[in-house]
Structures are given as C-alpha cells and as structure tokens.
Amino acid sequence: MITIGEILPQFKVVISDPKTGKAKTVNVEGSKAQVFIGLKIGDIIDGSVIGMPKVKLKITGGSGRSGEPMIPSLPGGIKRRLLMSRPPGFHPKKKGFRKKKLVRGNTITDEVVQINTSIIYPGEGNGYKS
Numbered sequence: 001m002i003t004i005g006e007i008l009p010q011f012k013v014v015i016s017d018p019k020t021g022k023a024k025t026v027n028v029e030g031s032k033a034q035v036f037i038g039l040k041i042g043d044i045i046d047g048s049v050i051g052m053p054k055v056k057l058k059i060t061g062g063s064g065r066s067g068e069p070m071i072p073s074l075p076g077g078i079k080r081r082l083l084m085s086r087p088p089g090f091h092p093k094k095k096g097f098r099k100k101k102l103v104r105g106n107t108i109t110d111e112v113v114q115i116n117t118s119i120i121y122p123g124e125g126n127g128y129k130s
Contacts, residue, residue: 056119059115070104
C-alpha cells in the first residue's frame, strides 16, 4: 500500500552490449528500482534485478531529471557547477576551452532518471570472473 507521502523511484536502465554494439532500454519501478539507490558508477550488479538472469551489468553513468550527466570523479549524489575542460560532461570544440557545467555525482539517488549500464562477460579483462 502506498501512502500519500511515499514516492517510489523509477529509472530507465539502458543496457549496452559491447559485442553487438546495440542497446536496450528497460523501465524499472518500485522495489526493483530500490536496488539501484546508493550504487556508484563502476559497481557491478546482477542482471536478474531487471529480468536478465545469467548476466552481470556494470554501471557506466547516467543522467538526472534536468539532463545533467553523472561523472565518476564527483563523490556522492549531489549536483555541482564545475569548471569542465574534458569529457565526461563536456566536449570542448577547441583545445584549452573550458566552461562551467552542471553535473551530478557518481552515486545513484532518486533524482536520477536514466542509468547507463554495460554487459560484462567473464574472462575479458574487466575484473569479472565466473
């Protein structure tokens, strides 16, 4: 039962397959979405959470409600305006160009809308062994 003050998180999880180069989007809501809260960029999760058993997923990034990208170098789930000079979060047109950009930290919170993941295969030098 949902009370008036309770808001259940929901995410769009983008699953990229590096072998085929294709991506798939899965909507996750409620208790399945609760699993993602508190995870960081680089964490490995089991694919059974989103209905893909026998698959391991690595969190590679995401974006917030207003489109700000998550960057791995900013700890926590906060938003900050940082002076950026390179990706992720900013792609300069000229060498040496810098700009203040709004970015989000590396931790997934309920304000994140999209989570980018990549399928990792055992024994391919990615730190995952079966």
